[in-house]
Amino acid sequence: MFKACEDNAIALADLPKAVAELLREHGPSHVNVECLTSENVIKYLDLHPNRLGLHLSTVETDAAVEWLSAFWIWFNESSLKDELFPKLHKVYLLPCTAGLKTAERPVFQIDDEHLDLVQDLMMFGIPFLHSACAVPAQNVLAKCGLLKKINDIHALLENLSSCSYEALTLDETKAQRLLNHIASCLPASCSSNDRLSGEMQSTLRSLPVFCLVTTDGHNIKAQRTHIPIGSTVRGIVATSFRAILPRIAHTVYIDLSNDPREILPYLEPDQPEPMKHDQLLPLAAEHLAQQPQRLQATILKHIIDHQQSTKPSILEQLRQRSFVYTIDGTTYAPADVIDPSSSLVALFPESNDRLARRSNNVEKLIVEYLASLGLLQSSLTGVIIKDRIQYVSQHTAPPVAKALLKVLRSSNFNCQSVDFDPQARWLPTAQGLLNSSECRPRPTSEKESSLFDQVLHVLEDEITVSASLRLALGWDRPISFDILVKQLDRVLTKNMTGKVAPIIRELSKRTLTVNGLDALRKVISNRGWIPQSGDSNVLISTADAVISQPIEKAFYKISATLSDRKEVKDFLRMMGCSDEPSAGAIIKKLDALRGQSITEQTVSSSISLLKALPPNLDDEQHSKIFVPDINMVLQPVASVYFNDIGDRSILVSAGDGMFHAHPRMDESFCRDLKMGRLGLKFVHLQTPGEDMGEKPITTVSRTLGQYTKKQLLPEFIANAWTPKRPFSRYY
Incomplete structure (x- = not known):
């Protein structure tokens, strides 16, 4: 095997077996060989x-x-x-x-x-x-x-980790072929070798075989490439999803519509399944603010097209995300931007931070789609109301105030949920902007306006106030007592007699405090304030008014528009009016007549007053009575005598505190007033024919019979007890 490497090598296989074994075992120790x-x-x-x-x-x-x-x-x-x-x-x-x-x-x-x-x-x-x-x-x-x-993917990935292929690109066929092979073999490979290590997963992600999709809302780009390091992988299978994929930092989307879905768990264990529609929409909504405007418009249009399947929580999430540009270039959440098609626009004439910018077609589409989804602010809220009231008050903006009142009415907004500032001047009147305590809605009747129109101002003619706002501002409640008293004072001062009766009727419905009564009495003191019967334009004072028994030229009956109501009569009685003139009031009137010019009218008035006196006057009251004498001068009753001696009264000198009663004072009337009689005072002036053949005692007795029991003794003594006429003369 190694002969070419070692010239002295001995191939034991070429030697006999016994020799080979001997040499292998004992050679190194005995000869110059080694193993x-x-x-x-x-x-x-x-x-x-x-x-x-x-x-x-x-x-x-x-x-x-x-x-x-x-x-x-x-x-x-x-x-x-x-x-x-x-x-x-x-x-x-x-x-x-x-x-x-x-x-x-x-x-x-x-x-x-x-x-x-x-x-x-x-x-x-x-x-x-x-x-x-x-x-x-x-x-x-x-x-x-x-x-x-x-098919051993673990070994393949391990080997690939040492390869250099960064610049390598694959066509669609090759990329799909390799990806399909890896995806199909991974389950068995993991079964034999355990799951992929982190390094192997990184190597798998680095392969340029994945169809990554991006979009700007207009153009969709799909490219076979690798997964960037550190990216979160999200899979999609529906091609319709491509257009609404939000751009998210360190996130990529893999289109698995033509690739094996089984690869996804090995790329992103936390996202093992392709995204569904109800997963993608919340993701798009969450990151909508970071998307290009064109993509924002595309996502919103997609939501409109799938609105029935879109959860309300997603719409609410969109409502609160700041991505809508306003005119001043700031981004706000749709909930804070006014819908340009709503009536609220009139409330923000100079608010560039509340009105949506529509400087190009894409921005116009965004605003249109948001309005269609109902995400823009198109209806009143308590916050908007308070904000606009503050704006109107600070900037003196009547047009905004009128627009706000109009929207409050047309929207049927529940104003009772708003805490209105009672000091804010935001209500338009002919006198300018006023607060709610300084004005009222324009009254629907003259009767209503009579209660406050000289104290409070009214809203401008074209303004109609909603019922809810009336409740919230307290305009549904009766006019306050203080306003009624001020109104009464001013209409009396201006002689606006037609407004008095409604005020009195309204006052009669109130439960008055001691302080309230004092304030009211101060206003009506020494002035006419009660409409007179027969002529309601004439006002009579408390002292001159009676409820049921008038006295001509002295005490006047109250108007029928007041006397037909029990509560009004009770109120007038509480204020000092009586059903009929009292003795004290009549006596006071008589005393007042003494200072007037001497006329037949004075006589007539005094006689009317005297006839109205009650029959049960006490001595003190009786002593204060004044009656007209023959010269039409009112004299104390004790000094005026009824002429019961006819023409012979010329024989009686007036003066010394004695006066003849006016001819219109007949005998019965004088008797009722317990007046003295000339006949008793000057008995000696009786004509002979009257008492011819009559004993003096009979004449006196007949004369005295004309007096009442109470008159008899005082008159008798008064007429008899004088130096010129000794008392004994009558016996």
Whole structure:
């Protein structure tokens, strides 16, 4: 075997067996011979190529293949096999089609049934054993693990890891052929060799056989290439998915529609199955903000086309992602961008950070698709309302305020969910922007406006307020008591008599506090404030008003529009009105008449008042009565006497605190007023004819009979007890 390497080598096989055994056993110790060692073999293997004049690492010759075949056959039978094998790894002992290879890695057996695949693998640098290698030698190599079949993917990948094929590109047929082979053989290979190591997986990913897909939303690019280092692999099988694949850092998409899906678990154990539609859409939504605008538009259009199968959570995810450009060049989430087709646009006239930019066709499509999906802000929210109120208040923007009120009404927004700032001036009136406590909606009736129109302003004519906003701003509640009192004060000052009755009716419905009563009494003090019956434009004071028993020219009945309601009458009584004039009120009126001019009207008024006096006056009240005398002057009742002596009264001098009653004061009336009588005071002036033949006691008795019991004694004493007429005269 090694004769060419050692001139003194002795081939024991050429000697008789007995001699050979003797020499092998005792030769080294007795003669100048030594046994072949593994070190000798390695030395001879290094020498052998030079002896043949060949560089066996690069050149393949039949002689070399033949000699190496013989070596491996000898090796298999050598007693040095176990000792020698580890020392052979760096030695070129494997005759391959492309030259000799070292024994540190296995080489592969040519598969005659897959010669195309063998040729493909040769392009990668995979070594294949020379076909001239003897079969017994091949068996030895296989036994030693130095010869593998191409279906041993582990060995194939291990060998590929030392190959250099970065610049290699494969056509579609070759790439698919190699990928199909690897995918079909991997299960059995893993079963025999355990699962792929990390290094093997990296080698597999480095093969330029995978159909990687990318898109910009318009153009789809599919290329057979390797998987970049550190990339996450996601498989797809539906070609319709190609157009919506989001660009994600360190992520690649493999199109497996024409390739074996079985390869995916070996590339990405965490993603062993191709993505389904309901997996791809959330991924696209999650990374939509990082995509080119054209791809964003394509993804949104895809969602529109598959809206029925799109989960609400995906739409909500899209709603919250910041990817929509506004006019100022900032990106916002669709939920924060106003739908240009909605009525909200009028609320943001100068808000470039809230209105979507539509500077090109793609941006127009994005906005259109988002609006179609209902992702843009198209309806009112409490946040928008408060934001716009603040804007209107700070920038004095009546058009925005009017637009907001219009949208509130048209959208039927529940305003009670909003915490309105009571101090914000955002409500448009003819007097400018006011807060909710300074104005009201335009009233629907004169009666309603009468309650506040001199204190509060009203919204502009064209504005209609929603019922919900009325509730939220408190406009559904009755006008406050303070406003009613101020309104009453102002309408009385301006003599706006037609507005008074509605105010009184409204006040009568309220439960008044002590302070409230005091405030109201202060307003109505010494002024007419109650509409008069028969002429509601005339206002009468509390002192002059009665509910049911008027006195002409003195006490006036309240208007029928007030007296027909019990609560109004109760309210007026509480404010000091009475059903009929009291004695004190009448007496006070009489006292007031004394300061007026002397006219028949004064007399008539006083007589009307006197007739209205109740019959049960006490002495103090009676003493304060004033009655008209013959000169139409009101005098204290005690100093005025009824003329019951006819023409003879001219004989009685007026003065000294005594006055004749006015002729319109008839006897019955004077008697009711307990007035004195001239007949009793001047009995001596009676005509003879009246008492002819009549005893004095009879005359006096008849005269006194005209007095009541209460009048009798005082009148009698008053008329009798004078210096000129001693009391004894009447007896």
